[in-house]
Amino acid sequence: MSKSHKALCLFCLSLFLIWALIPAQAESSGTGLHIYFLDVGQGDAAVILCDGEAMIIDGGESKHSSFIYSFLWNTLELKEVKIMIASHPHADHVGGLAAALNACPVGVLYTPVTEYETKTWQSVIKYAEAQGTPILIPEPGEQLALGGATVDILGPIWYSNNMNDLSLIVKITYGSTSFLFTGDAEWDEEHDLIEAGIDLSADVLKVAHHGSDTSTSYVFLREVAPTYAVISVSKESQYGHPHSETLNRLEDAGVIVYRTDIQGTIECISDGETISFLQ
Numbered sequence: 001m002s003k004s005h006k007a008l009c010l011f012c013l014s015l016f017l018i019w020a021l022i023p024a025q026a027e028s029s030g031t032g033l034h035i036y037f038l039d040v041g042q043g044d045a046a047v048i049l050c051d052g053e054a055m056i057i058d059g060g061e062s063k064h065s066s067f068i069y070s071f072l073w074n075t076l077e078l079k080e081v082k083i084m085i086a087s088h089p090h091a092d093h094v095g096g097l098a099a100a101l102n103a104c105p106v107g108v109l110y111t112p113v114t115e116y117e118t119k120t121w122q123s124v125i126k127y128a129e130a131q132g133t134p135i136l137i138p139e140p141g142e143q144l145a146l147g148g149a150t151v152d153i154l155g156p157i158w159y160s161n162n163m164n165d166l167s168l169i170v171k172i173t174y175g176s177t178s179f180l181f182t183g184d185a186e187w188d189e190e191h192d193l194i195e196a197g198i199d200l201s202a203d204v205l206k207v208a209h210h211g212s213d214t215s216t217s218y219v220f221l222r223e224v225a226p227t228y229a230v231i232s233v234s235k236e237s238q239y240g241h242p243h244s245e246t247l248n249r250l251e252d253a254g255v256i257v258y259r260t261d262i263q264g265t266i267e268c269i270s271d272g273e274t275i276s277f278l279q
């Protein structure tokens with residue numbers, strides 16, 4: 001083989017190696033959208049990663065603080081959380097958020113109310129203020145970016161004295177896939193959203209209020225029309241969650257249900273076209 005042929009072969013070989021290595025590198029850097037529904041017993045906590053950016057929606061009760069801290073700092077090795085969402089200030093949703101604020105800097109905290117007289121909530125506010133994290137009440141219709149995903153704030157539409165019905169309603173869209181987070185929204189907030197004509201459709205529904213019968217009405221399910229649902233609930237829920245009526249409605253709608261009390265922490269992945277679940 002002539003010198004010029006050898007050089008050409010080496011050139012071709014190096015091109016092939018570059019081509020072969022690119023997919024492997026992309027795979028290891030964690031492409032796509034990843035949602036972790038964390039097993040925090042009777043509470044909600046989800047971490048969302050997209051293109052190197054992170055968001056946390058709720059953080060479970062304060063007894064899960066070390067788990068939240070360790071998951072962000074050790075498991076995911078996050079340097080920053082871009083967006084923190086407190087769906088509403090009840091302890092089973094915000095207890096672990098102070099730990100998240102200790103684990104890494106947080107870009108912004110969204111909440112439906114800033115004033116709420118519990119020690120747990122005061123602690124979240126204290127750590128956010130100490131860090132200089134802006135604490136904002138978003139307007140319905142606001143849109144945020146998380147990597148290549150969009151995060152739409154859909155509700156609440158109206159003020160309610162029932163804190164559950166003030167839950168921030170958040171829809172994440174990545175490519176043609178979408179995910180709806182509903183906090184503990186109950187019948188009134190569900191129907192406010194529907195009457196306002198908001199597009200609630202989503203492939204994955206984080207079931208509101210741990211599967212309580214007071215949420216996930218037939219009419220709401222018809223609007224969302226999810227393929228999958230995730231219920232975040234403890235094995236021995238003191239409230240009897242998830243209620244059999246809710247499970248029946250999900251079954252009637254042909255929804256595939258995942259539960260943290262059965263499956264533990266659930267990881268959901270989207271490549272922008274298809275959704276898969278790891279447990």
Ligand SMILES: [Zn+2]
Pocket residue numbers: 043044090092093184209210
């Ligand atoms: Zn709750």
